[in-house]
Amino acid sequence: MTKTIDRRAVLRALIVLVLAAGAVTAMSLLGSSAVAATSEVAAIAAPTDAAAAATSIAPTEAEPIDTTAATSPGSNRVVQTLVNGIVFGLLLALASVGVSLIYGTTGLSNFAHGEQVTLGALLTYFFTTQQEVSLPLIPVSFTIGWPLIPSAIVAIALCAGTGWIQDKFLWSPLRRRKVTIVQQMIVSIGLSLAMLNFIQWWFGAQRVRLTIISDERIDMGVFDIGQITLLSVVISLLCLAGVGYFLLRTRLGRATRAVSDNPALASASGIRVDGVVRLVWVMATGLAAVGGILLALYDSGTAFDVGARLLLLMFAAVTLGGLGQAFGALVGSLVVGISVEMSTLWIGTDLKYAVALAILILVLLLRPQGILGRAERVG
Numbered sequence: 001m002t003k004t005i006d007r008r009a010v011l012r013a014l015i016v017l018v019l020a021a022g023a024v025t026a027m028s029l030l031g032s033s034a035v036a037a038t039s040e041v042a043a044i045a046a047p048t049d050a051a052a053a054a055t056s057i058a059p060t061e062a063e064p065i066d067t068t069a070a071t072s073p074g075s076n077r078v079v080q081t082l083v084n085g086i087v088f089g090l091l092l093a094l095a096s097v098g099v100s101l102i103y104g105t106t107g108l109s110n111f112a113h114g115e116q117v118t119l120g121a122l123l124t125y126f127f128t129t130q131q132e133v134s135l136p137l138i139p140v141s142f143t144i145g146w147p148l149i150p151s152a153i154v155a156i157a158l159c160a161g162t163g164w165i166q167d168k169f170l171w172s173p174l175r176r177r178k179v180t181i182v183q184q185m186i187v188s189i190g191l192s193l194a195m196l197n198f199i200q201w202w203f204g205a206q207r208v209r210l211t212i213i214s215d216e217r218i219d220m221g222v223f224d225i226g227q228i229t230l231l232s233v234v235i236s237l238l239c240l241a242g243v244g245y246f247l248l249r250t251r252l253g254r255a256t257r258a259v260s261d262n263p264a265l266a267s268a269s270g271i272r273v274d275g276v277v278r279l280v281w282v283m284a285t286g287l288a289a290v291g292g293i294l295l296a297l298y299d300s301g302t303a304f305d306v307g308a309r310l311l312l313l314m315f316a317a318v319t320l321g322g323l324g325q326a327f328g329a330l331v332g333s334l335v336v337g338i339s340v341e342m343s344t345l346w347i348g349t350d351l352k353y354a355v356a357l358a359i360l361i362l363v364l365l366l367r368p369q370g371i372l373g374r375a376e377r378v379g
Helices: 007-030 032-045 050-057 077-106 113-128 148-176 181-203 227-249 251-261 263-268 273-298 306-321 326-345 349-366
Strands: 217-219 224-226
Touching: 077 113, 077 224, 077 227, 077 251, 077 273, 077 306, 077 326, 113 148, 113 181, 113 273, 113 306, 148 181, 148 273, 181 306, 217 227, 224 227, 227 251, 227 273, 227 326, 251 263, 251 273, 263 273, 273 306, 306 326, 306 349, 326 349
Parallel strands: none
Antiparallel strands: 217 224
8 A cells, every 4th residue: 555646647637637728728719709709799789778787687696606707807717717617626626525435445436425515505504594494394493593604514513424324324234234336326326316305395496595795806817716715715725635634644544545445454454444434424424515515605505406416527526536536536626627617618608517528538538547546457
């Protein structure tokens, strides 16, 4: 078991990241003339009544805010979109790293992980909102109205607790009964549907915001960034650095890597495999909650199906970086985030996720094990 990251793997990751960003940027520049012409036509056809125009484009509280549109006059659109892609990639990595950790230690592709992302955000809303809320099956309404930070801490702790409960009463018994990985994956799909419908029944189908505070923009010259977004990036980097330190420098982290490499050998060497796996479930669900909260702040809102819509991107990021590689989730998420955001320069936003999946297919055709994954001998 190596104690340091393979430098060649890191170099490959950087090359793929640069090539992906360069390819999307080049395609966006090819379409820049068409975008400029469309902008001129829109400017000519724009209404002269400023009040009517402001009314027609003002977003409601329940609608997501387009982060690429709220830019300062001196910002560069390509650079601004690249920054948005990096931000989205970091937040996606925080939500995706749990998928990679669970797969690395158990071999399970957890389809219910997206609902853990949603649950973290909506539990935070449950504690922060000034509106009346209620608990499931309890016909009593009340208002909590806590500040955002204490609400987020309690929501993360509760979500981490759901990870402990899931492994204690569901996944651990299934492993003891030698249920195959495919059967466990089907169980996770059923759990995902059950959690999705439960969350919708509890919180409703409307889009909600965690805070009514506007994200004031900081002008950086060629791009700008919101204060809340910048704080979210810092929190994401600290959490990812903490995961890296845990895996590389702590005793439990080394035990986790040993279980990921060879569970039978790790058990023979005295490592409590079930305890390590349970810790991984707690970490994964807690990190998913943090990612859900930060993504809700970045998108200026959340809903019951946000995690389900992000699940495909999380799987793409984990697969692209290398299945079971915690650091691969970070690299894959950055590639996905930059590709998704940069593609909006030349195609419609409805098709931006298709670009990330196309890059995933191209990379896997050339390197089936992913960017940081290791080739395995079959047969």
